[in-house]
Amino acid sequence: MTNEEIKEYITAHAPEAIFDETGEWLNIAVESNHLKPLAAVLHGQPMQMDYLFCLTCVDYKTHLTMVYHLTSSTNRNINIVLKANVDRADPVIETVCDIWRTAEMLEREVFEMFGVEFLHHPDLRKLILEEDFKGYPLRKDFEDPINMIKL
Template sequence: MTKEELKIKIEDILPAATFDETGEWLNILIEAKAWYGFAKQIRSSRELEFDYLFCLTCIDWKTHLTMVYHFTSTYRRHTIVIKSKLDRNNPEIESVAAIWRTAEFHEREVYELFGVKFLNHPDMRKLLLTDDWSGGFPLRKDFEDPINMIRL
């Protein structure tokens, strides 16, 4: 499907979604609350069939956090980017590990490096950092490490 067709289809599923077409792929901005229901639909819809989550990450914009999900359909070969703004002080979003199992590890990574809490995640523990880590969230912009040099 082309960008335009994708846009029409997604407007059908979630009228509240807003779009940004400047990038290479269609960017869809949604409310965190609507995410899980919307995720289930884009996975199961026969015309969309987004079965491959190839990139899941988060961006710290200093005023808020943005979750970014990149999806491709391995049958139809179209790609979309889904973004959702989160409150920086209490970031919470529904986990999609039950729909795309690759999300389980990626969400654990975002959880420890950005502090985003994924609701209903099967195993919400630290993955990369040590278990007794208490130094904050390393990939947030205000993180400073007094011992290890990470800034040149």
């Protein structure tokens, strides 16, 4: 599948998707409430994006962006980057861990590091940090005067 075909296919399912081809891989940005349906479409036939190899979040100070790196186990040369902006004050997005099981732990990490709440996640609690840890360390405005992370 070429990028043009992928774009055509995605536009048919998510007309509002914004494409960006400046980077190495095709970037697709959608609204946060459209992400889950599009993820399910990508996972199914004929795209078969069944391998989620990176799930993370970026803090752009005005908003947070969820970033999903997808590829297909049958054709590892197709790589897609799926993005969705979430509100910084009240970050909520639907979980994708019923589509890709690996997302369960990766979303827990994003939850504690950025404070993004994943709806319908089976076990959303802290993974790496202590239970009573306050704040979201990977956000840009996080400051901890005692345990300084910044060098």
